Amino acid sequence: MADDRMTSQDSGVYKTLLESTKAIPWRIDWKTMCFTYIGPQIEKLLGWSVESWQTVNEWAERMHPEDQQSVVDFCVAQSKAGVDHEADYRALTKDGHYVWIRDVVHVVRDQQGEVEALIGFMFDITERKETEQKLLDLQKELEELSFKDGLTGVPNRRMLDKVFEEEWMTARRHQQPLSLLVMDIDFFKQYNDCYGHIQGDDCLKQVAQALSSAATRSRDFFARFGGEEFVMLLPETDASAAIKIAERCQQLMMKLQISHQDSEVSQLLTISIGLGTIVPSPKDEIVDFVEQVDQALYRAKECGRNRVKTA
Template sequence: MGDMDTSITQNNDVYKTLLESTKAIPWRIDWKTMRFSYIGPQIEKLLGWSPESWQTVNEWAERMHPEDQQWVVDFCVAQSKAGVDHEADYRAMTKDGHYVWIRDVVHVVRDEQGEVEALIGFMFDITERKETEQKLLDLQKELEELSFKDGLTGIPNRRMLDKVLEEEWMTAKRHQQPLSLLVMDIDFFKQYNDCYGHIQGDDCLKQVAQTLTSAATRSRDFFARFGGEEFVMLLPETDNPAAVKIAERCQQLMMKLQISHQQSEVSQLLTISIGIGTIVPGPHDQLVDFVEQVDQALYRAKESGRNCIKAA
């Protein structure tokens, strides 16, 4: 009998050594009392709290990020009552007030009558994994933003414009609100590039983009690069007189910019031509036709000597 006791003790020592040498943190909770009957000493190295300080499930819940606390506790209690093994990812608070991402893997132990007797499990530090996941999400978001941004000027590009145009067109049609569109073109930009070079030409486009962006004053006003030296401003819930005022403001901003253009045939300074259109979309109106009409208005502004505004 003595040999058997010694063997059991040795086996227990082996299991204990194994448990306490792994990076995963083992623990056991008695279901009836909701008290920790064991937690691995590794917990202190990871979170700073001593094993003795883990008395009841209250310590476990209170040492959790406030945003995670409610749902994790509710989820784990519900799963445990149902006798279902489960796992949960949450942020555990360290003794000095920082947070570590934990994955808690829980096994439900039942007695001979099938009643829940205890919960045993392992806590894993998954902070590094979570940080990597977040970096990937941030990178994905950045790529999405880049795909909707013009690489040179940093303002929304044609792809984003098409998306917003479609949305605002449907909104204007549904609520029977006016929608105004400005299409702008830098006058004699090819000659500007030929005269000053492409590097200065690119810098010029950046300056124009940043300056004209400031003319879009409301949150839903939308300014984008249409391509080349063309820009577009979309003005929801804006009637024609208000849109004309914004077009005039764009021209004034260009004058204030004072970009020299020796090869221009209309001014010593860089100027823009603007086509403008306003519509309350009816059931038979098509977005593509409206954009075409405003584009034609820009063409007429160019035909009329440039540096002017023409309405569709």
């Protein structure tokens, strides 16, 4: 009798402990797939009454549509295999919002080793998920900043190297032309000496914004190469099309109408452009191709600047 009384008391203590924690305990009978118990804390968290949790259908239906299929399939597979597991998902509240839940599940077996029940705890991890998302957003922002030129806001040399490698491999694999424009502002040192570095920085920003507008397709890539040099990478673009884009870049410079009284070629700011097109083969190297286009830019300067020369 004393043992029975002690067992009853223990059961009451355990129930009180379970129902006083923030974790929400529950139990599902495996054969019927019905809840045999769920903690009253569930109503405070999600708004659904304890009585409304009858079968696993309620559990599945009160899950975000994007999470439902994968989480249900995972939990069923793990449970059938008798493996304890955890699952994160968004649970629907009675007022139509979603709360992030982590279900920690333990599989109970009978004496024959068959699955008898599932018992577990639901934890509200909304705050943790929000913090994780903020960290992910911050990481993405920092990554974007690391690939962005601090002055002009266009992609930097680091991003160029990454994109160039990807486009080079794509062009080689599909045997498609890849064109490169290397652009240099004419007599920019003299511009800085004449107008000052603050105005020089503003000039670089204007030039970057104008020239980047010539990259009209989604894969056209414009970046600051360094100093007063900019580049444009043009996938699936042959030489004749690339020349038209180079000419478009010079027209955009003219539209800016930036005065440059110390230039030796014009009273307005101009650019020289080196251009190259290649269908990469396995023996070709990016560094050699860039060197060829650089040489074309050098020839454009040698021939009087404010012009386009092809490699």
